[in-house]
Amino acid sequence: MTHDCSVKMNALADLHTCQQCPRLASFLKTVKNRYSDYHALPVAAFGDPSAKLLIVGLAPGMHGANRTGRPFTGDHAGILLYQTLHKFGLASHSESVSAQDDLQLIGCRITNAVKCLPPDNKPALQEIRQCNTYLMRELNEFIQSEGVAILALGAVAHQAVLLGLQRKSSLYRFAHGAVHELSEGNGLKLYDSYHCSRYNTQTKRLTTEMFEQVFAHIVADMRNQSS
Numbered sequence: 001m002t003h004d005c006s007v008k009m010n011a012l013a014d015l016h017t018c019q020q021c022p023r024l025a026s027f028l029k030t031v032k033n034r035y036s037d038y039h040a041l042p043v044a045a046f047g048d049p050s051a052k053l054l055i056v057g058l059a060p061g062m063h064g065a066n067r068t069g070r071p072f073t074g075d076h077a078g079i080l081l082y083q084t085l086h087k088f089g090l091a092s093h094s095e096s097v098s099a100q101d102d103l104q105l106i107g108c109r110i111t112n113a114v115k116c117l118p119p120d121n122k123p124a125l126q127e128i129r130q131c132n133t134y135l136m137r138e139l140n141e142f143i144q145s146e147g148v149a150i151l152a153l154g155a156v157a158h159q160a161v162l163l164g165l166q167r168k169s170s171l172y173r174f175a176h177g178a179v180h181e182l183s184e185g186n187g188l189k190l191y192d193s194y195h196c197s198r199y200n201t202q203t204k205r206l207t208t209e210m211f212e213q214v215f216a217h218i219v220a221d222m223r224n225q226s227s
Contacts, residue, residue, distance in 0.1 A: 015042045015115060015134055021127045024116040031066065031117065039069035039099075042116050045138060046070050046099075047109030052222055053090065053149045054142045055081075056135070056157040058195060059114035059123055066117040070099040071110045076198040080211055081110075088215045107222075111138055113160035128160055136164040148187055148225055149218050154195035161190060176206070177214060179221075187225050191218055 019025045032040035043060045057077075060066040064075030072078035073096040082103075085091035090108040097103075114123040114131045123131075139161065142150075152158035158174040165182065172180045172190065180190040193214045194206040201207075 015044055018042050018115070018134075020130050021116065023124065024114075024118060024127060027119050028066075028116055031062070035067070038067045040066060040117070041069070043069060043071055043112065044115070045109055045111035046073075047105035048107055049109070050145050051105070051107055051109035051142065052147055052226075053108045053151065053218060054138070054147055055108065055110045055151045055153065056161055057110070057112045057153045058156050059112050059121065060117045061121065062117060065112070068099050070096060071112055072096065072196075073098065076201070077196055080196045080201055080206075080208060084208075084211055084215050087212070088219050090215075090219075109142070111135065113157045123156075128156065129163070132160055132163050135160055139164045143186070143188065146186055149189055149191060149222055150182075151191045151193060151214070151218060153193055157195070158190070158192055176210065177217075179217065189221065 028040050031038060043065045057071060060071070061075045061077055064077060065071050065073055068074040072081050078096050082091055082096045083094045085105065085108060086094035090106050092102070092104040092106065113135060114128055115134055116131070118124075118127065139150075150161055152161050152174070155174040158172075159169055162169045162172055167182070174192050176192060176194045178192040180192075182188040182190055191214060193211060194200050196206060196211060
């Protein structure tokens with residue numbers, strides 16, 4: 001086993017046993033007691049370890065990632081995301097059914113700002129900051145692997161990415177469709193989109209066309225950068 005693999009496996013074990021946020025740890029125990037077949041643990045990132053695109057969401061959903069153990073898998077929020085990833089050649093299939101299916105992400109990786117299911121889908125500020133230790137590690141690995149594009153799904157994810165990169169949030173305002181130059185030497189950019197949640201898609205705050213436009217921009221930039 002290589003040193004890098006060993007470090008990543010240790011980091012994963014550390015994540016799965018994390019108890020740093022008492023409210024979230026207690027809530028997960030309550031959920032596990034009610035739904036014994038649910039994952040009900042911190043949810044690790046999913047996708048290509050050498051990804052050029054890192055997608056950052058908010059947190060696991062009760063009956064989605066918290067149930068299946070894979071980000072954006074098993075609930076409404078993943079429908080538009082995986083359909084779009086597939087359309088742009090970033091996923092082998094257009095849907096993510098379970099952590100045991102044969103879905104593969106291509107040049108793409110998905111994680112969350114907060115790794116544990118929060119009550120009412122609302123993590124506390126201190127929980128976001130505490131969990132940022134894990135996101136910071138992911139961001140560093142992503143940059144070291146020559147990743148070039150980060151997509152923040154929603155304002156909380158946007159702020160968490162900036163915190164993880166130790167950037168002043170006042171210099172990078174969240175707005176759907178915005179692109180922020182992060183000047184990391186490898187042309188790293190932060191892209192913003194409204195979160196692909198059930199509420200946002202059903203109220204048309206985020207439409208399929210809007211979401212696809214964000215991905216079209218990202219994919220075009222990545223192709224230009226690699227040419």
